[in-house]
Amino acid sequence: MKKILMIAVAIAVTFSAYAQQALFGGQSIVSPEINPDNTVTFRFVAPKAIRVQVTGDFLPPQKMQTSFGEYDGPGYADLKEGENGIWEYTTASPLAPELYSYSFVVDGIKNSDPNNVYQIRDVASVTNIFIVGDGRGGLYGVKDIPHGSVTRRWYDSPGLKTQRRITIYTPPGYENNNQTYPVLYLLHGSGGDEEAWIALGRASQILDNLIAEGKAKPMIVVMPNGHTQNPAAPGESSHGMFKPAMGGGGATSVASMEDTFGDILKFVESNYRVKKNKANRAIAGLSMGGMHSASISAQYPNTFDYIGVFSAPPVVATMGNNQNQDAANEFMKKLETQKKNGYKLYWIACGNTDFLFNSVVESKKKMDEIGFNYVYRESPGGHIWENWRIYLSEFAPMLFK
Amino acid sequence: MKKILMIAVAIAVTFSAYAQQALFGGQSIVSPEINPDNTVTFRFVAPKAIRVQVTGDFLPPQKMQTSFGEYDGPGYADLKEGENGIWEYTTASPLAPELYSYSFVVDGIKNSDPNNVYQIRDVASVTNIFIVGDGRGGLYGVKDIPHGSVTRRWYDSPGLKTQRRITIYTPPGYENNNQTYPVLYLLHGSGGDEEAWIALGRASQILDNLIAEGKAKPMIVVMPNGHTQNPAAPGESSHGMFKPAMGGGGATSVASMEDTFGDILKFVESNYRVKKNKANRAIAGLSMGGMHSASISAQYPNTFDYIGVFSAPPVVATMGNNQNQDAANEFMKKLETQKKNGYKLYWIACGNTDFLFNSVVESKKKMDEIGFNYVYRESPGGHIWENWRIYLSEFAPMLFK
Numbered sequence: 001m002k003k004i005l006m007i008a009v010a011i012a013v014t015f016s017a018y019a020q021q022a023l024f025g026g027q028s029i030v031s032p033e034i035n036p037d038n039t040v041t042f043r044f045v046a047p048k049a050i051r052v053q054v055t056g057d058f059l060p061p062q063k064m065q066t067s068f069g070e071y072d073g074p075g076y077a078d079l080k081e082g083e084n085g086i087w088e089y090t091t092a093s094p095l096a097p098e099l100y101s102y103s104f105v106v107d108g109i110k111n112s113d114p115n116n117v118y119q120i121r122d123v124a125s126v127t128n129i130f131i132v133g134d135g136r137g138g139l140y141g142v143k144d145i146p147h148g149s150v151t152r153r154w155y156d157s158p159g160l161k162t163q164r165r166i167t168i169y170t171p172p173g174y175e176n177n178n179q180t181y182p183v184l185y186l187l188h189g190s191g192g193d194e195e196a197w198i199a200l201g202r203a204s205q206i207l208d209n210l211i212a213e214g215k216a217k218p219m220i221v222v223m224p225n226g227h228t229q230n231p232a233a234p235g236e237s238s239h240g241m242f243k244p245a246m247g248g249g250g251a252t253s254v255a256s257m258e259d260t261f262g263d264i265l266k267f268v269e270s271n272y273r274v275k276k277n278k279a280n281r282a283i284a285g286l287s288m289g290g291m292h293s294a295s296i297s298a299q300y301p302n303t304f305d306y307i308g309v310f311s312a313p314p315v316v317a318t319m320g321n322n323q324n325q326d327a328a329n330e331f332m333k334k335l336e337t338q339k340k341n342g343y344k345l346y347w348i349a350c351g352n353t354d355f356l357f358n359s360v361v362e363s364k365k366k367m368d369e370i371g372f373n374y375v376y377r378e379s380p381g382g383h384i385w386e387n388w389r390i391y392l393s394e395f396a397p398m399l400f401k
Numbered sequence: 402m403k404k405i406l407m408i409a410v411a412i413a414v415t416f417s418a419y420a421q422q423a424l425f426g427g428q429s430i431v432s433p434e435i436n437p438d439n440t441v442t443f444r445f446v447a448p449k450a451i452r453v454q455v456t457g458d459f460l461p462p463q464k465m466q467t468s469f470g471e472y473d474g475p476g477y478a479d480l481k482e483g484e485n486g487i488w489e490y491t492t493a494s495p496l497a498p499e500l501y502s503y504s505f506v507v508d509g510i511k512n513s514d515p516n517n518v519y520q521i522r523d524v525a526s527v528t529n530i531f532i533v534g535d536g537r538g539g540l541y542g543v544k545d546i547p548h549g550s551v552t553r554r555w556y557d558s559p560g561l562k563t564q565r566r567i568t569i570y571t572p573p574g575y576e577n578n579n580q581t582y583p584v585l586y587l588l589h590g591s592g593g594d595e596e597a598w599i600a601l602g603r604a605s606q607i608l609d610n611l612i613a614e615g616k617a618k619p620m621i622v623v624m625p626n627g628h629t630q631n632p633a634a635p636g637e638s639s640h641g642m643f644k645p646a647m648g649g650g651g652a653t654s655v656a657s658m659e660d661t662f663g664d665i666l667k668f669v670e671s672n673y674r675v676k677k678n679k680a681n682r683a684i685a686g687l688s689m690g691g692m693h694s695a696s697i698s699a700q701y702p703n704t705f706d707y708i709g710v711f712s713a714p715p716v717v718a719t720m721g722n723n724q725n726q727d728a729a730n731e732f733m734k735k736l737e738t739q740k741k742n743g744y745k746l747y748w749i750a751c752g753n754t755d756f757l758f759n760s761v762v763e764s765k766k767k768m769d770e771i772g773f774n775y776v777y778r779e780s781p782g783g784h785i786w787e788n789w790r791i792y793l794s795e796f797a798p799m800l801f802k
Contacts, residue, residue, distance in 0.1 A: 030644070046510055047509075048508060048509055049508075049510070106507075106510055106512075107449060107450075107508070108448075108449055109447055109450070109507055109512065110515060111507075111510065111512050111513075112512075112513050112527070114511060114526075114527075115525075115644065116642075116644075117522050117525055117526075117527055117635065117636075117644070117645055118636055118642045119520070119527065121518050124516075124518055125515075125518075126513070126515075126518055126520065130642065131641075131642065141639070141641065142633070142636075142637060142638055142639055142641075143639050144563075144564075144639045146555075146564070147554075147555045147564065147566075149552050149553065149554035149555075150552070150553050150554075151550050151551065151552040151553075152550065152551050152552075153548075153550035153551075153576070154547075154548045154550075162545075163545075163547070163548065165548075175554070175672060176672075232543070234518065235518075235519055235543075236543060237543055238542070238543055238544050238545045240532075240542065240543075241517075241519045241531065241532065243431070243516065243517075243518070244518055271576060271577075
């Protein structure tokens with residue numbers, strides 16, 4: 001039977017090769033190629049193009065002007081045309097282990113790499129990705145180790161009067177034992193949804209790898225959708241295939257993430273074998289999800305022993321030029337209660353070029369004034385997924401110990 | 402708190418808009434736009450381009466020559482340049498309800514639609530998609546109905562000496578009752594993997610919709626990876642982000658899908674609440690997966706009451722110019738046993754322009770010779786996902802009745 005199927009496959013291959021050649025110009029080159037020394041070569045076939053560039057986060061950033069002042073924009077590099085219209089560029093030096101994203105720019109028009117099917121969507125932009133050396137600490141690659149399960153399912157939110165989609169990571173072995181587990185609630189930013197931490201954050205790979213190495217305790221990771229006007233990620237609900245936008249798009253929400261977080265807690269604790277106490281609950285998030293983590297952990301006192309605020313000011317009212325003293329005071333009262341109730345870890349992480357960096361500094365001052373303990377982790381870089389993957393890699397090992 | 406987060410979002414939106422504008426030229430147009438009359442408008446910004454085309458399966462096919470003879474290749478249409486370098490094309494007539502895929506071709510170079518984040522990968526090609534009218538019978542869209550869960554998890558295959566990734570659909574309510582369910586094993590083709598039926602086949606939407614309408618019984622759908630040399634889909638195993646290929650790529654397999662299917666049966670029946678008898682087991686697949694379904698249902702006699710062979714000859718040895726009379730005779734003996742053991746439905750479906758159409762005709766003749774009962778469904782069109790979605794939509798309602 002095996003032999004027969006191989007014949008079938010051979011026929012199908014021939015057939016398909018023709019079909020694809022017609023559609024896509026028969027490009028069969030390798031791109032990107034990660035060379036043995038960790039330099040990376042990009043190739044693009046464009047016999048008639050005048051200029052082909054690659055832009056991505058592996059290139060030195062170029063300065064650009066924004067209303068927030070000078071900002072590090074993406075870098076560009078020129079590919080050089082060789083034989084048969086194949087353009088090529090190899091990085092000047094080896095790349096550090098990391099997940100990188102890039103696109104080509106062909107005569108001024110952005111294009112994806114037709115030889116690389118690996119892409120990620122960040123808000124409304126789709127870019128190609130590649131990973132050098134399995135990423136930071138080797139944590140982003142898939143290895144021959146036990147793997148957790150990742151489930152997309154729907155929970156009932158009475159507070160939002162709808163079913164909502166949620167992504168759940170259960171650790172290796174969960175289905176075949178009777179243990180109870182601690183839970184990390186992991187929240188996305190303004191541009192994300194319940195797919196963001198899995199796709200951009202490599203959360204399942206990071207957890208699988210940390211757990212296999214004995215560096216993190218086996219835990220359930222719950223990734224809800226933080227835009228309460230949306231039942232699910234773009235394309236995954238009856239809202240249809242809408243164009244993703246920061247803030248989740250224009251639909252109207254009937255209640256806030258904070259006020260309806262109890263629906264998620266209830267769903268998880270009645271549907272999974274979890275340890276239902278403060279010592280076994282953590283909440284963390286990036287940007288808007290970091291603000292959510294701060295506000296939810298304050299609004300549900302005595303619920304979380306571990307709080308992670310990534311690239312966001314815990315005291316949201318101190319942000320930028322939109323300071324709201326009444327709101328800040330009200331929140332500080334909640335923090336006083338949270339302090340009194342106690343917690344094991346309040347972890348604030350921020351990049352030193354993040355556009356929210358100063359707001360984080362302001363928040364820390366406010367917290368210092370009332371003696372609110374936190375651990376502060378400052379990293380290089382800005383408001384980017386590279387940092388959020390690192391923060392998750394560092395935060396998860398500190399939990400439930 | 403809600404108000405404060407809105408301020409945060411507003412700041413983040415401003416910031417992000419700048420970053421994206423720099424990267425991608427600030428395109429904020431709508432494409433594709435599905436107009437009220439179901440014509441569709443495509444737009445692409447390219448001020449310096451000389452020619453912009455759209456190619457996709459919604460356009461009349463164009464004849465192309467292949468080694469299999471004349472073949473229907475994809476159609477092309479020209480966009481017309483308007484103000485501000487925005488090119489535009491509107492279909493001449495309304496499109497029928499269906500899921501369509503397309504790409505742009507800018508001065509001869511294929512490009513994706515930067516205004517449409519919805520893409521599917523078929524083997525190594527990534528194209529944009531859109532759905533008109535929720536697809537055939539309204540079955541492909543996500544509606545406000547109860548939804549099943551979709552889990553990616555790993556099972557142990559002693560026969561393949563490895564853990565392997567598998568996709569499992571459990572119907573709405575599965576997690577919150579004690580019922581047992583019938584199981585459909587749903588297999589992909591030579592270009593696919595355990596992601597294919599979910600991404601290209603809209604299997605979870607089709608099942609959700611059929612079950613909600615009372616047209617299909619609630620069932621578990623098991624979608625394994627049929628390339629036994631691969632533990633998982635491209636990018637999802639320790640094989641890394643390899644370039645997908647027909648046949649699953651070049652790695653070596655230690656055993657066939659047929660010989661190791663027992664590992665999957667055992668995993669499913671010991672990990673899910675399933676009815677463990679012939680009357681509650683179905684197996685179906687497309688192309689290579691159709692051949693797998695025929696050969697597995699013959700090799701495991703008295704195991705499946707429902708067999709679906711989509712766009713493939715059940716008697717594989719009758720295929721094309723590679724006929725193998727000994728193998729055909731051997732398989733016919735197995736069919737004799739399968740006939741004697743009995744089954745409720747053997748469903749063969751094929752498109753009348755499929756390159757395997759003649760092989761299906763030959764298979765049917767062989768089966769007629771021994772009085773092997775089957776139901777034959779002939780559709781227009783070829784070896785395409787449009788047909789496989791339709792076949793699943795028609796096959797699932799006939800199961801477990």
